[in-house]
Amino acid sequence: MIRLETQFFNLNKILLLTIGLWPYRQSYFTRLQFIFLSTILTTSLIFQCTPLISQKCTPNFVAKVLSSASFFALFVIKYNMFCINIETMKDLLEQLQHIYNKLKDKNEFAIIDEYRSSVKRCTTVLTLYGICSICALILCSCLLLSEFWSKILDVILPINVSPSRSLPITMEYFVDQETYFYWILLHINVSYCIGATAMVGIGTTLIAYLQYTCGMFKISSYRIKRAVNINTLKNTKLKNGVSTLQEIISAIDIHRQAIRLSKLLVSKIEKMLFCLIIVGVVCLSLNLFQIASYEDNIKEILFPFIFVTICITYMFVANYVAQDITDHNSDFFAAVYDVKWYEAPLHIQKLILFLLQKGAKDFTVGVGGLFVGSLECFATLVKASVSYFTVIYSTQ
Template sequence: MYSRLLFPYQMRIRLCKRMIYLKTHDQYFSLNRILLLAIGLWPYQQSNFTRLQFIFLSTILTSSFIFQCTPLISQKCTPDFVAKVLSSASFFALFVVKYNMFCINMEAVKDLLEQLQLICNELKDNNEFAIINEYGCSAKRVTAALTICGICSVFAIIAAQFSSKIFDFILPINVSQIHRIPITVEYFVDQEKYSYWILLHINVAFCVGATAMVGIGTTLIAYLQYTCGMFKIASYRIEHAMNNNMLRNNNLKNKFLIFEGLIFAVDMHRHAMKLSKHLLSSIEPMMFCLIIFGVASVSLNLYRIFQITSLDDTSLNVKELIMPSLCAGITILYMFLSNYIGQHVTDHNHDIFVTVYNIRWYVAPLHIQRMVLFLLQRKSKEFILNVGLFVVSIEFFATLVKTSVSYFTVIYSTQ
């Protein structure tokens, strides 16, 4: 079993002992660093310029959200109109919450990355470096995939806005067309005259928000991926300490090495749980707000989709469906990934105890058996990641989707 655990990692990278740098130049955080630097949120390079950058971009995001809510004041409100306004406003609220609350917790995130760096510096052998590199590569792939999705979403939104102008340029017609703004806003100016400035404001806000969602989200995912690697290292240390050669040669040196290996495994397990819990406790207010606005966004955008599909103008339907469809799809994807990584951490913790069950602890000396039984007793207290009363898991994702669909059904039944 010991050889089976090591073989995949020995084959994937060249085993040479080296330091792993997580903060500024690490190859696995390079894309996260670029995304967060672009919006002034990279924790390690804060200057007066980045503070001004944050104030400027935060103002753009917040003002965009406010101008999406002002139609509720300036125009006559009907249930359908309120749902139309709030469908986009609730989605942009996710951007505002994510961007501003991460800035508030930036020092806590920096401290967590520092602690993770210290733990990675204490890895014992080449196989442990291989394991942490494996999870680092996985985090980098997720970051790249979500970055591509974000770019495609921004491109789809902008292309939908200018599609009518493009077709009018290719196939010119005599009738002038009004340039349509994709969402309902009220800037208290002539929106036809200043339509391009309004579109610029909305598109910049969307780009900033999308960059924040991808950059912040993938950084947190990468951090939890590294904690999963720590759980895997704890499993490796247990198997390494209790391998057959150690148990067969029952001398004082081997007993000491078994004790030492189990202590190092327990220490790594404890650090992994501590860092995972610390991260969730640091961002708990942000996650709680995202849950509320996420459910509202999915419900209202589903209702908006049904509103548009019930209209007779098919050409208009296709254009107006893009924004609510993207908002609902992005929000559901974000819900899934957030809960999936929480489930991933819980499963890795469970794998440690599967490893303890499978080792031949019953042939070890009695005092070592007692130590292993101590590990098994820890399984009675389940390790979960939670946001308040909510447990971050695939089951909770299903609950969120079910709740969103239920609210959508209630709203739709009242029309």
């Protein structure tokens, strides 16, 4: 028996194992690993918010602190909420395995293989994207050190002023930051690496799951086309002895399972998705404000630029996958409409007419009844972020 974790989720498995979130490996050591990494990630967010307590708060300062803190909040939300639902994810993966084991012929396996290749490409690209963002942040952290620039300037134009070092992100550890500067910088970089790995690993796992359901939608279209064709209409028996009616029922069954699994996944992570959307819009707005407030100091926009790029990419990918689910569901009913159902026996015609009525309403992936995953939703979120940024900037 072929296991999906080795076919669909092999790279996702590696990413999730590194952060202790692979559903099939939840040992005592894994729990300690999660607690350790979660502590690093959470303390990083806390120390980014402490300047609001220890320093004088002005609107610009608050926006600067929250621009980075909101981005790291995305990491914390996704990492911890996925852990809370890890048993649910394991159950969902087992259900996918059960459906895969019941596929009928080589054409259906070929459809799944097509989506497996698509998932691998997507996971590889997003993993490389995450690695590039980590490298960019670490490189920026090194290049933004005042000491680094001072040494270069000292060669070109010697000065007698001792270099001052500043952190790439505003943070307050309540210790002498000059003494523990490199430890603090290490904490920032390690927490970002953990968060980026979590975002990519969890995100690509959810994408793989939803792409599998897209494959189920396509299999349902294939079954309905195979069931209602010219040869079948001439003889209500297929070559293998299965009746046309049973074949249509099997197509409807896998279509309903695809819808059920999609809804079940979204319902289990709905709170996480809702929090990610709200915090993501806030993060995008504040970092756009930081970029717009650029005043001849390039280090002020490097990190906001990275955060904006990642937020927009993540919003687009999430909504694109949700749009893909809707499109595949519509393709099923388009397939039902295109077959020569009007030449079928009357009892089959009645069944197909019921299907056509069902297709009058689109199936969408929604969150909290407020957000419906689609490319239109992506445009709405970006528009809302730009609108909030405009309001903040106009009141500067």
